[in-house]
Amino acid sequence: MSQVELSPAQAHDAENAHHDHPEWLAHHFDTPDQQNTSAKMGMWAFLGTEILMFGGLFCAYAIWRANHYDAFWIGHVYLSTAWGAINTVVLLISSFTMAWAVRAAQLNQRSLCVGLLALTFLGGCGFMVIKTIEYTGKFEHGLGPGIWYTAPAISKQLDAMAETAGTASHADAEAAPATEASGPAAAESANPVPGTSLPSSAAAPMGMVAPAPVAPVGHDMAAHSAHGHGEGHNYYAAHGHTTEDLVTARTFFSIYFGMTALHGLHVLVGMALILWVLLRARRGEFSAEFNTPVDLVGLYWHLVDLIWIFLFPLLYLI
Amino acid sequence: MSHSNEHAEHAAGHDHGEAHQHVVPLSLLSGILVLLLILTGLTVFTARELHFGEWNLVIAMIIACAKGTLVVLYFMHMRWEKMFNAIALITALIFVTLFISVSALDSFQYEDNINNYRAANPTRVPQAIISDAEVRAPELAAETGADHEAAPSTPAAPAKESHESGDGAAAPHAG
Amino acid sequence: MTTTQSSIDTIYGPDAEPNYLNAERGLWSWLTTLDHKRIGIMYLMGILGSFALGGFAAIMVRTEHLSSAATAAADQGTIMTPDTYNSMFTLHGAAMVFLFIIPGIPAALGNFILPVLLGAKDVAFPRLNLMSFYLWMGGAIFFVMALLMGGLDTGWTFYTPYSSGHSPFGGVVPAVFGAFVLGFSSILTAVNFLATMHTLRAPGMGWFEMPLFCWSLYATAVIQILATPVLAITLLLLIAERVLHVGIFDPALGGDPVLFQHFFWFYSHPAVYIMILPAMGVVSELIATYSHKEIFGYKFIAFSSLAIALLGFLVWGHHMFVSGQSALAGTIFSLITFTIAIPSAVKVFNWLATMYKGSIELTNGMLYGLSFIWVFSLGGLTGLPLATMVTDVHLHDTYFVVAHFHYVMVGGTVFAFLGGLHHWWPKMFGKMASRLGGFIAWVLIFGGFNLTFFPQFLMGSQGMPRRYWHYQPEFHVYHLISSIGAYIQLAGFITLAVVLLQSLIKGRKAAANPWGGTTLEWQTTSPPPHLNFDEANMPVAGNPYDYENIEHNADDDEYVRTRPQSTARSH
Amino acid sequence: MLNPTLHNSIGAVLANFGGRLVLPEAESNHASYYDGTFDFINYVTVFFFVAIIVVMVWFVWKYRRTAANDRAADVASHNTGLELAWSLPPLVIVVFMFYFGFSGYMKMTTIPANAYPIDVTGQKWKWTFTHPNGYTSGNLDVPADKPVVLNMHSNDVIHSMYIPVFRVKKDVVPGRYSKLWFIAENPTKNADAPLLEGDKLDSFVREKIAAEIVQELKQKDPESNPTASEDEINARLASMKPEKKKQYAVDHQLEVAAKNGHQLYCAEFCGQQHSVMLAKVIVHEPSWRAPKPVKGTPWQEGKKLFMINCSSCHRIDPSAPPNIYPDFSQGIMGATHTMADGSSVKVDENYLHESIVNPAAKVRQGPWGSNTLMPLLPLNPQQVNELVTFLKSPQKEPE
Incomplete structure (x- = not known):
């Protein structure tokens, strides 16, 4: 928006051949201050829209968490706090280098600015690499969003809980008439996924902690005794009855993926923008007089950081 | 933290007709980073090691808000920005709060209604898989293991006021 | 558009004085233009195309009902299957709402006229402006794709779980x-307008020297920025729900369909004000200009726009009184809904007061302005039983609601849009449109409109549900009248199109100020030059409604200012 | 705030003043306060609309631009007193509207404890009403003068229960219960008429037999225009079993009641056949009890299931209006159908069975499009068999 005016309009170039109108100042602005103020104002308004966009997901999160705390607790156990915390640190540092890059641009420190932007870009790369590791682990364990949620891991976990709490699940299953009717046909289609095992710290990627059947504070262990056992969807098909928590653990992972994927998308967009200003900075387009693009990209990057600051405790530290 | 040197830098900018910009001193930026890292450690520590139940969320959110405020004020220069930009941000936050709180308020009001239904109709998950099938063609049904024939039913089940039993009217089907 | 360019040359001649239309030549110069006026014109063409598309669907829907009514058998003699009917009303709603009404006044008229009204050379971010136009095009292309992929039948509201798991149509996603995508176009336009109004007002133009159209666009921009992102995430979640079955809105997966309605209406109710606020701004300009009198209660009108914009966010739940929303939420929403009636009423009273002791000229623009008062009053007042919790129970999802929002949106937005189009047409193209032809079109459109929608109030309150392919025989007569009205409207719109096209080719050359307007756009030539104002003739801002020293020059049919306008409004 | 009695009396006065132009008949307890509120708002609306338009037209005429009036005579641009004067009174009026609406809504949502419960299932595209004793019907039978509560739930998408003459509407949302209550005021005409007997029954049965014969003849030769001979009718009537005749009497009663019943709609768009998701409300005498469900023959049970689950899309009565879905009025056994993939299938018992339990397995070619599947019905195996038994001979029970 504050790029050099490229319009083919010969007419307006002629009209605007002011000696005091710098090349980077768009034709419709009178002063650099006006241009910079406009740009920042537009950016902040846009950041407001970003906040509201994430607001929708935060709303879904808040309502589900309030209504199904147990399910969220079960789900979050499968997220790696360590990776989450490392990612937070990576983003914070890249945010710092970005802020420093803006300062460098303001002070005409061109090579420092380029270096800092490169570091920020690397920070973004690091974040995405870690996210990829986490995502891969989730998908491997059938903990993807929506149709990719087959949840053998969670069923096993609940199974373990059920065993410690007694064998109520079987009694329960027999008690439900619907189960008997659907049993044989569904059991036939049951297709246990071989190779998916109970998550343990050895088998799982870093931080896929094997949750010992530890109940969260105020968590009623017996409530989980009826979860039964089974594999993924077929668990439901085979048992006919289910509990709130299993279904909502599925929703937890949907919300988790929704939030982190939208955030990840913003990281990618931010990285592309950083690359863009990095190249322009290398060409020496910015100066103490004109550095609005660096400033704006910085604002965007900080917003990405800001959102992660909230996502981290909400998703990883329930 | 001292602001003296950035004022000098700032003044230098002005001579060239520079837009009104604020240069944040490096020491301030680094200080903020350190604070942010400490707060991150704190949030992990409180969540993992201390058990205050519901209050854990409150503590985590207070820390997150503190971190966010630091980022906005210093990294994003909000301290030195025009009033409009702050208003834009605050308005956005107010409307997010409004949106979440009113939706949540309503949701909590009718949640009992949903729970009663779920207690009385526990077979809703297969139902979902079949409804996928309706839209996404039969192969998806096979893939997800949904089995239409398995649907048991007593469609004419008497209406029980309490709906305590599971064999109620809503047997799985694709609607 | 090459032909457009050559026709521009034919119309204005190679030696016409330079204006934005002949400043650059060729298709490429249009597609890459950063001139807000050209972007406005491109938007105008796009939204008129969408209007035609939506109008076609509307005529199909009415023809279907006409055919059932004519054969007096709801089950026979219909011209389409229920699937076709369902996709027609969905197409009508979606095209009209997303492609036409929401961008209509802000993006087409606003884009063209806002910077000129402010005395600026362009909007703050011309590139962003072009980008938002292309986003709009992209969104429109997706809609066309949806049609090619089998259409959709969810209604424009996309309610879950029907849209997320049940609709068999391929066009939903x-x-x-x-x-x-259209949401992003809308957001970028809003960001642009906001920054423009903050930083690019002409020297001497304080906030209260802005024309009221600018105030209404400001309020609109606030809504667009605060509401549209929520729609964006809602729609993304809906796509995720349909494709991945994530289970947030689908009750079969533990989701909550009423939550979707909260999400949806958090945007879509404010969106109603995105549609109507700019229309109110246009009408303020029309009434003042053609009464040749300073607008009455400037600040009340300006602040009522902002009040409507903010209160508009607190009333979304009135769409959900019977939806399973709790009585508590319903009560809150109903109460706040009533308060929003007041700023709307204030505007109507102020317009009437502006006409009092004015010198009222019944141009075609003014006719649309007055029609707006008629239909908006009726549309607004029939909103009262819908905001009242108990009466809404019976009226919800009936033709009463259909009639109500058509009175507000067609009546409101379309009439104001057409009024604004007549008002600024000379400025846009430098040509005067035929007054008689325009009048005939107005008679047909206004008459046809009332004939179409008034019977719908009656059948709705008698219990005719909306979105019904079949209906009970007792409603035949209403559907018959309604469909006849629709055809009269169609004739009116065709007449209008002919009149406007004819004016481009054969129209009399427009003077700089043909209507006696006092806002800044009338200080420049018609059509304006590339940067809106000549260097020699930079705009002078002052009281935007100072009609005292404007004299009519009968020889040129032009108005000229005899003394400089007062520097500030009179209070 | 107004006390409820006063509110009611205002409502009653307003409701009776000048008649009711645009509302349907009032048939439930909710109608009185509903109509009062509606009329109050109506009069306010008409008053303001007329006032605005009269003033507008008058101004346009009086202050039209002429040579003498070529500039505004008055340049007052604001008057705060006036602004407040026209802002505050409307505010007071709308507060009243809110109060009427609120108090009415509270009445509409406060369900009496002794209400007669009816379980309502909404499903694409039919309503099922189940009474506490297990009596199930596709129409809503309610006793007059007693509070009735509908416990509603949906098996698929959002539907909306709408009975205009009762002034009630409530969305039926999947995954939860929603409730609606009312007291129906006037019994439907002939809803509880005594069963036909003697000559009247005979003449009704004769009509039915005549239609049956005509249809049979037409099935043999579609081109012909047959009439049923008196002898044939008499013969069949004579050989008819008494239980069968009794069944005709019951059918007749239901037919008459449904014809006179109030219209019930689905008001929330629910897909292709949204506009035929209709039912009738039949109001019975206050002493009415839901009939005990009696188990009939498999064919009769199948017919019941068909009427509840299938009849909104598939026609069996040749005099009923046709629609786009497969038509069973001429019977289907033995017919050869073309499938969506071009193959053809001969209709037999297995095919019928499969089509019910797995609608996606073989989809018939037709105007409904290849992507519209018949919904899966909530039937148990026994019910499926009963339905197939019925479908094998939908016109008449095999002897």
Whole structure:
């Protein structure tokens, strides 16, 4: 928006051949201050829209968490706090280098600015690499969003809980008439996924902690005794009855993926923008007089950081 | 933290007709980073090691808000920005709060209604898989293991006021 | 558009004085233009195309009802299957709402006229402006794709779980994605206008020297920025729900369909004000200009726009009184809904007061302005029983609601849009449109409109549900009248199109100020030059409604200012 | 705030003043306060609309631009007193509207404890009403003068229960219960008429037999225009079993009641056949009890299931209006159908069975399009068999 005016309009170039109108100042602005103020104002308004966009997901999160705390607790156990915390640190540092890059641009420190932007870009790369590791682990364990949620891991976990709490699940299953009717046909289609095992710290990627059947504070262990056992969807098909928590653990992972994927998308967009200003900075387009693009990209990057600051405790530290 | 040197830098900018910009001193930026890292450690520590139940969320959110405020004020220069930009941000936050709180308020009001239904109709998950099938063609049904024939039913089940039993009217089907 | 360019040359001649239309030549110069006026014109063409598309669907819907009514058998003699009917009303709603009404006044008229009204050379971010136009095009293309992929039948509201798991139509995902893209177009336009109004006002133009159209666009921009992102995430979640079955809105997976309605209406109710606020701004300009009198209660009108914009966010739940929303939420929403009636009423009273002791000229623009008062009053007042919790129970989802929002939106937005189009047409193209032809079109459109929608109030309150392919025989007569009205409207719109096209080719050359307007756009030539104002003739801002020293020059049919306008409004 | 009695009396006065132009008949307890509120708002609306338009037209005429009036005579641009004067009174009026609406809504949502419960299932595209004793019907039978509560739930998408003459509407949302209550005021005409007997029954049965014969003849030769001979009718009537005749009497009663019943709609768009998701409300005498469900023959049970689950899309009565879905009025056994993939299938018992339990397995070619599947019905195996038994001979029970 504050790029050099490229319009083919010969007419307006002629009209605007002011000696005091710098090349980077768009034709419709009178002063650099006006241009910079406009740009920042537009950016902040846009950041407001970003906040509201994430607001929708935060709303879904808040309502589900309030209504199904147990399910969220079960789900979050499968997220790696360590990776989450490392990612937070990576983003914070890249945010710092970005802020420093803006300062460098303001002070005409061109090579420092380029270096800092490169570091920020690397920070973004690091974040995405870690996210990829986490995502891969989730998908491997059938903990993807929506149709990719087959949840053998969670069923096993609940199974373990059920065993410690007694064998109520079987009694329960027999008690439900619907189960008997659907049993044989569904059991036939049951297709246990071989190779998916109970998550343990050895088998799982870093931080896929094997949750010992530890109940969260105020968590009623017996409530989980009826979860039964089974594999993924077929668990439901085979048992006919289910509990709130299993279904909502599925929703937890949907919300988790929704939030982190939208955030990840913003990281990618931010990285592309950083690359863009990095190249322009290398060409020496910015100066103490004109550095609005660096400033704006910085604002965007900080917003990405800001959102992660909230996502981290909400998703990883329930 | 001292602001003296950035004022000098700032003044230098002005001579060239520079837009009104604020240069944040490096020491301030680094200080903020350190604070942010400490707060991150704190949030992990409180969540993992201390058990205050519901209050854990409150503590985590207070820390997150503190971190966010630091980022906005210093990294994003909000301290030195025009009033409009702050208003834009605050308005956005107010409307997010409004949106979440009113939706949540309503949701909590009718949640009992949903729970009663779920207690009385526990077979809703297969139902979902079949409804996928309706839209996404039969192969998806096979893939997800949904089995239409398995649907048991007593469609004419008497209406029980309490709906305590599971064999109620809503047997799985694709609607 | 090459032909457009050559016709521009034919119309204005190679030696016409330079204006934005002949400043650059060729298709490429249009597609890459950063001139807000050209972007406005491109928007205008796009939204008129969408209007035609939506109008076609509307005529199909009415023809279907006409055919059932004519054969007096709801089950026979219909011209389409229920699937076709369902996709027609959905197409009508979606195209009209997302492609036409929401961008209509802000993006087409606003884009063209806002910077000129402010005395600026362009909007703050011309590139962003072009980008938002292309986003709009992209969204429109997705809608066309949705049609090609089998259409959609969810209604424009996309209610879950029907849209997320049940509708067998292939066009749901592309259409939803199209609406998502259009949302971004809308957001970028709003960001642009906001920054423009903050930083690019002409020297001497304080906030209260802005024309009221600018105030209404400001309020609109606030809504667009605060509400549209929520729609964006809602639509993304809907796509995720349909494709991945994430289970947030689908009750079969533990989701909550009423939550979707909260999400949807958090945007879509404010969106109603995105549609109506700019229209109110246009009408303020029309009434003042053609009464040749300073607008009455400037600040009340300006602040009522902002009040409507903010209160508009607190009333979304009145769409959900019978939806399973709790009585508590319903009560809150109903109460706040009533308060929003007041700023709307204030505007109507102020317009009437502006006409009092004015010198009222019944131009075609003014006719649309007055029609707006008629239909908006009726539309607004029939909103009262819908905001009242108990009466809404019976009226919800009936033709009463259909009639109500058509009175507000067609009546409101379309009439103001057409009024604004007549008002600024000379400025846009430098040509005067035929007054008689325009009058005939107005008679047909206004008459046809009332004939179409008034019977719908009656049948709705008698219990005719909306979105019904079949209906009970007792409603035949209403549907018959309604469909006849629709055809009269169609004739009116065709007449109008002919009149406007004819004016481009054969129209009399427009003077700089043909209507006696006092806002800044009338200080420049018609059509304006590339940067809106000549260097020699930079705009002078002052009281935007100072009609005292404007004299009519009968020889040129032009108004000229005899003394400089007062520097500030009179209070 | 107004006390409820006063509110009611205002409502009653307003409701009776000048008649009711645009509302349907009032048939439930909710109608009185509903109509009062509606009329109050109506009069306010008409008053303001007329006032605005009269003033507008008058101004346009009086202050039209002429040579003498070529500039505004008055340049007052604001008057705060006036602004407040026209802002505050409307505010007071709308507060009243809110109060009427609120108090009415509270009445509409406060369900009496002793209400007669009816379980309502909404499903694409039919309503099922189940009474506490297990009596199930596709129409809503309610006793007059007693509070009735509908416990509603949906098996698929959002539907909306709408009975205009009762002034009630409530969305039926999947995954939860929603409730609606009312007291129906006037019994439907002939809803509880005594069963036909003697000559009247005979003449009704004769009509039915005549239609049956005509149809049979037409099935043999579609081109012909047959009439049923008196002898044939008499013969069949004579050989008819008494239980069968009794069944005709019951059918007749239901037919008459449904014809006179109030219209019930689905008001929330629910897909292709949204506009035929209709039912009738039949109001019975206050002493009415839901009939005990009696188990009939498999064919009769199948017919019941068909009427509840299938009849909104598939026609069996040749005099009923046709629609786009497969038509069973001429019977289907033995027919050869073309499938969506071009193959053809001969209709037999297995095919019928499969089509019910797995609608996606073989989809018939037709105007409904290849992507519209018949919904899966909530039937148990026994019910499926009963339905197949019925479908094998939908016109008449095999002897």
